[in-house]
Amino acid sequence: VIIYGRNPVHEAFRGRRAVKHVWGTRNALREPWLAPHGAISTSAEPDELERLCGSPDHQGLCAEVAPFQYAAANELLALAQPFIVALDQVQDPQNLGAIARSAECAGASGLVLPERRSAEVTPAVCKASAGAVEHLPIAKVRNLADFLADAKRADLWCYGADQEGSETYTAIDYGRRLVLVLGSEGRGLRPRVAHACDALVLIPLRGRIESLSVSAAAAVLIFELARNRQGGLHDA
């Protein structure tokens, strides 16, 4: 697999998968964190890099790395205090990458994706996540509603993000084992997935347009959950 971009290559070196080779412009190869890896680095012109990775967004660096290793959903459920983010058919690689980055930054335990009709961890997702996918466990499950049933049996609470929901996102105490479920942009949660949630939470909107982007909603909810798990319910 050829990943590309400065942060993705840097985080691959700091993460779990093997980095086999690096190609970079002379300038990019001067990054101090690449100094120990001269033996596997080759200098290349920008157009060669673009051919290698198939994208103009390489920022002067590409790397051949081992395939992305997905985590096991069961292992996420077995954690002491899981804080799992599940995505119901988020298909845009930019959104998957952006949500992975926010989840990793907030200290979430991991991400769960359905096998079908979901973006996977491609090099474009690595790039959009700024390399966050190298540090965040990401699991694929056959059926998301079944996974939520498993999560409930494992004593997790499932919160679905849904603007038709009955609870404001800030009125809940999230200091428990939990899954936050986000739907795709436009269509939201599928009925069976919404039905499998213990509560549906909404973000109060005060503007004239109808909806936040899924990556903005994810950032708002993930950081509120992270804050609340550290500090408890606020007084609003």
Add this chain to the structure above:
Amino acid sequence: VIIYGRNPVHEAFRGRRAVKHVWGTRNALREPWLAPHGAISTSAEPDELERLCGSPDHQGLCAEVAPFQYAAANELLALAQPFIVALDQVQDPQNLGAIARSAECAGASGLVLPERRSAEVTPAVCKASAGAVEHLPIAKVRNLADFLADAKRADLWCYGADQEGSETYTAIDYGRRLVLVLGSEGRGLRPRVAHACDALVLIPLRGRIESLSVSAAAAVLIFELARNRQGGLHDA
């Protein structure tokens, strides 16, 4: 100006600027909200739409609209309870659009951009904002640090988002007239802009990567400010 995309065209009709003509695929022109506008609508093939707007992301709809009207920064400062978001040299149209969308959804008063080295409200920004720019006052100022000085004279507090800041974003009472200032991805706030702020606030990060995206940080901060202005300080 030719804007494109389903939400941008829809919001242009709901917003302030004149819509002169619409081009759409037969299917897209069946949208019920377009029914009253048959006299200015023409059906077109997808490749014609792409030529018209210069982007493959038209979703079957383009429209010719009046140029975007910027707001006056002074008028934003003169509001009763201003909640202004200022962007220090955010150059990526996707980021500007995403932040405009979050700001509009949260009920912010408006956005302030510097004249130079900032993305402007182009059709790509309209698209990335899902049409939010049609409802959100957006002002351009010659110099952002000078604008912050004006804001302070107008009795606003200026909060800069800065991971080197001294205050956690949730530890502040935002129930006052204020400006939230966000820097560009990668470089953050320029020193003179940071210096012009009353306080620099940070979002605690608990992961291994170094930073949130500017649009995720904006969503987190803007919605915390909106929540706090409604409900007061939380107990964390």
